[in-house]
Amino acid sequence: MxxxxxxxxxxxxxxxxxxxxxxxxxxxxxxxxxxxxxxxxxxxxxxxxxxxxxxxxxxxxxxxxxxxxxxxxxxxxxxxxxxxxxxxxxxxxxxxxxxxxxxANERAYEYYINQKKNPFLQELSYYFPNPLKVELMNEAASKLLGTQDFESFSKVKTEVNNFICNITKARWQIENDSLVFHVTANRFLRGMVRALVGTLLEVGLGKLTVEDFIKIIEHKDRTAAGRAVPPKGLFLSKVTYPSSVYSN
Missing domain, CATH: 3.30.70.580 (Pseudouridine synthase I, catalytic domain, N-terminal subdomain)
Incomplete structure (x- = not known):
């Protein structure tokens, strides 16, 4: 069984x-x-x-x-x-x-950023007080949608046959006192979400343009993307399966 x-x-x-x-x-x-x-x-x-x-x-x-x-x-x-x-x-x-x-059909992750210091969120979110342009971050995040090669956001030493993922959702939302990045895909590469968040923060800070972000995706080189944010803000939030896996 x-x-x-x-x-x-x-x-x-x-x-x-x-x-x-x-x-x-x-x-x-x-x-x-x-x-x-x-x-x-x-x-x-x-x-x-x-x-x-x-x-x-x-x-x-x-x-x-x-x-x-x-x-x-x-x-x-x-x-x-x-x-x-x-x-x-x-x-x-x-x-x-x-x-x-x-x-598994899809996996969803959430990354939590806390812009106001809160001792109760120290282990569950990334404290990042710098002002961010969330609209630009969402514009850049929209460029992730669809089936693409995401080698730029993968850890270098990883055993995979390819870096192709199909992202169906990528969006920043303000939820209570947190800024949350929601991303859903059929698969994720090692370190991918944390690298995506780190690079999108560079867009929010004005250090990268949306056009720069597109070029990073196209470059297929991890050194072109931003740093990986700390793991403490990252949650695997949902895994979905076809109904055919369940017993009648």
């Missing part, structure tokens, strides 16, 4: 999602909990990795069992097992060949 875990976590205290020797990771923490509660080693596979310090409002991971399980009971026991940094929102049975990574 295969199940999808819907997980939320605060990534501040973890060295990212992916299991690493001698490091505290989310995958290791969750795998250990499920394995102990089910009484058998139970690997999990996520929709994608998140880096150290990155958070998730919704991460999806799958795991397998030999027999059917009581999902409500397991959800309750897992939430009692975990620290306050991890929450299991739901566990649902899916088809045996459903895959948390390969079957």
């Amino acid at each position: 295969r199940y999808f875990l819907d997980i939320s976590y605060k990534g501040t205290s973890y060295h990212g999602w992916q299991f690493q020797k001698n490091a505290h990771t989310l995958q290791a923490e969750i795998e250990n909990a499920i394995s102990r509660l089910l009484g058998v080693q139970t690997p999990i596979m996520a929709s994608g990795r998140t880096d150290a310090g990155v958070h998730a409002k919704q991460q999806i991971a799958h795991f397998d069992t030999v027999e059917s399980i009581d999902v409500e009971k397991l959800e309750f026991r897992l939430n009692r097992f975990f620290t306050r940094d991890i929450t299991i929102n739901s566990i649902v049975e899916v088809k045996p060949d459903a895959h948390a990574r390969f079957n």
Whole structure:
């Protein structure tokens, strides 16, 4: 039997999602909990990795069992097992060949910037008090839409066959006291969102024009783009799947 875990976590205290020797990771923490509660080693596979310090409002991971399980009971026991940094929102049975990574249609991220100093947001947003021209940032962000090569915004050392992504949403919004960048795509490259945000901030500061931003996309060179912003403001916010992955 295969199940999808819907997980939320605060990534501040973890060295990212992916299991690493001698490091505290989310995958290791969750795998250990499920394995102990089910009484058998139970690997999990996520929709994608998140880096150290990155958070998730919704991460999806799958795991397998030999027999059917009581999902409500397991959800309750897992939430009692975990620290306050991890929450299991739901566990649902899916088809045996459903895959948390390969079957995902889209992934959405949010990046939070706080322009007014707030001690309660120190671990959940990037404090950036400089005045920004949000209209120009949105004009530049609109140039990201569609299927393009985003090598300029990818970490250099990464094992991928190509740098092509289809971005369907890229927009800055003011939400309460935060400035939030919303971006949705079929896939993301390593470090892509943080590099996009860092480069768009250069547009907002007036250091780059929209035309400069277009040239950076076309250049396909990471050194042409801006710096990567800190991980603490980044959230994996939603992962979507076709209805065909779910059991009837």
